[in-house]
Amino acid sequence: MSNALAIATVTTALAQIVRTAVQSVLPGADVLTDRPDSTPLGQPRVRLYLYQVTPNSSLRNHDLPARSADGRLVKRPTAALDLSYLLAFYGNENTLEPQQMLGATVRDIHAKPVLMRQMIEDAIASEPFLATSNLADAVEQIKFTPLTLSLEELSKLWSVFFQAPYALSVAYQGTVVLIESEESPHSPLPVLRRGEEDRGVQLLLGPFPIIDSIHIGAPEELGLHPRITAYPSVQLGTALIIAGRNLVGEQIQIQFNHTRLALIRTILIPANDRSDSELRIMLADDGPAQTGWAAGLYTVTVLVKNGDVERMSNQLPLSFASKVNNIVPANPIMRDANGDVTMTITCGPVVRTSQRAALLIADREIDAEPHPIDTATLQFIIEDAPVVNDALIRLRIDGVDSLPFRRQGVPPPPRLVFDNNQKVTIL
Template identity: 35%
Template sequence: MSSPAALATVTATLQHLLSDVATSVTTQSPGTARSGTGEQINIFLYSTYHNTAFSNSPMPGETRNGEHAHPPLPLILKYLITAYGANDDDISGQQLMGQAMSILHDHPLLNPADIDGITPDSNLQHQVERVRITPDILSLDDMSKLWSSFQSAEYRLSTGYEVSVVLIESTRPSRTPLPVLRRGTNDRGPVVIAGPSPSLSSLRFLNQKPSAELGDTVTLLGTQLSSDDTIVRFQHPQLNNPIDIRPEVNNSNTEMTLQLPAPADDAALGSQWPAGFYTLSLVTQRPGAPAWSSNSVAMPLSPNIQTINPITAPAGNVVLTIECLPQITAEQRVALLFNDRTITPDAIVTPADPTALTTLTFTIRDAVARPAAPYVLRLRVDGVDSIPVDFSGTTPQFIASQQVTIT
């Protein structure tokens, strides 16, 4: 296939084909191409397009079965051919245009002999697909728009041509795996297990909360969930290794429950379960068979605001210090939602102690006094908000410890 120099090779080849038509054959923008008063043909590459027919597979012969190679960059080149007669005479220009179009008509395909030696190292003459030259009909509107972009150049007799396809070889390395010598343990081939696999459809959180919190019971909904050989796997972008939890017993075919660990049971839990979105899946392990996984669903785990200081402040610029759990890592995105305002943190301090809380500092500028209506705070970590609402009662209520009063 061709190198990136193939574009210049095509232009230079067209210039060589038309070299006998006029005294001067240029390859410039029509706005600056005209030089002198003699006969002149100008070849201008004004646009390139992708040829989608070659975009999804490598060229024949590039790979063998089982190998993977990246497809080439397939380009269609759009040219504008302009004729300038001697002393800008229209009759002379029309004669030049007729000769140029006749030559291109007689060369619908660029042969390797036409391309070889025009420019070095393009390899265009060696590509599998032949390079074709076809007329490109430009409407009056398209031609007018094209010439209006040439910095007030005076229109001259012009026509369009399309050259395709130029295949520029990808520089990314191909993958050539070794042949398979053994299929599985003892060359026994794939393991086939009869029966349907577990499948997840959604999650249900405690008291219809929008997300889970540490210590909550989470209900998994789906099909074929009653297997005793299944564990629940949690994966998070901030964790190097997944977390596996065994679900509770006596699950039904469509529901499975599990208990998230609570901070009261493990003081270092805040450093092990970062807030944010987890990928949750089921892993089934049966005796004598390899483990396999179900589909995945997303589980949001909310941060929890432990303390707010101060909880009452005068109007104006207010500096709030918040402690939260789980701990926040340096890579996580954090914001404070102060009613309907989004505040970025001034500082985030997460101690090395895995049992400590993360301390965040925020500055609320121009806070307006509302003594009768406290501001509700939510901490957003990686797109998941803390829950400032108590859902356990008949009617949901805002939690007083998650509010700040501005006097």
């Protein structure tokens, strides 16, 4: 999803594409992002004008409902928009400069109709007012398609530009731009048990090799049957039990691929930790692991190698949560004269510079202060901090929340309880 600068970012990126195109045929040409008028232009120019914004018919209601029955926000509303642009070409008609620029523009947009991440990042870097735009991180890519306008539609369109003479023009539509609300929805606590005996959903997939499920738990659970409640996310120091079929071979590896970062971790499974239907690994919680992993979403794949033949399984998603190691100051935390609180949280693994970190407390979501280097220490300034007593806090890194609970084995059987070391009191 994108913030309110998404539309301006798309316009700037499209202007760069058009500018590159027209300068390939007329080196002195340029692009103006304003409305057509009667002002004479001495050199070849293209006027790029966003003349209409309409809801996208396919995605306009994809996020409904955004609120619960009692009116509480459960997810951020998102506006899905289509952008309609008019490109008007001005130049020397004797040498057909408008037609030359039109041909180059149509050629380049048709060849590269999708705004790639690098194009968007270049557009953001070119204009200081776009510095906080996050369109480059959007899941939906912007695609440009030419609009077929009849003579009547074209006449009506140009009639809105008062006293502007008609110029050779073409229209394009950019779709789809998703703009997300800045409201913070209520974040529910994690589910500690899913269904009878915590069995969850059983998946049957094919063909081989196949991953059916991933169980996340404490290291001491590797030999337990039946297993107790699974964790919702993996952390450093936890165990993974991957269940499936046809997971046997001369060499078995598990590949973890981070969905946002250029980070791939591959772990070789020893013979005594694997079988045809189960793979068992324990993630280390040491120095190399603190810098080698990153919180966020991963895809998990099993690689089975026999001789020169390597087969790859299906992929399952895996959320990797940050671990809260320390909270400063200690409880109770006193608000300052302005009612603010500054809280420092030490976590693991380290948070990369491109990752978004936020603190969840009560019904508040507070972004971390900027961290220009990879760090395990994050600072949060809570303005007008709420007065709370033993409130659970969670650290959200790239959309994955830390686990505010711990495993308690006494009295048996083992169960999950909320962690008192992750509770804060603010007075």
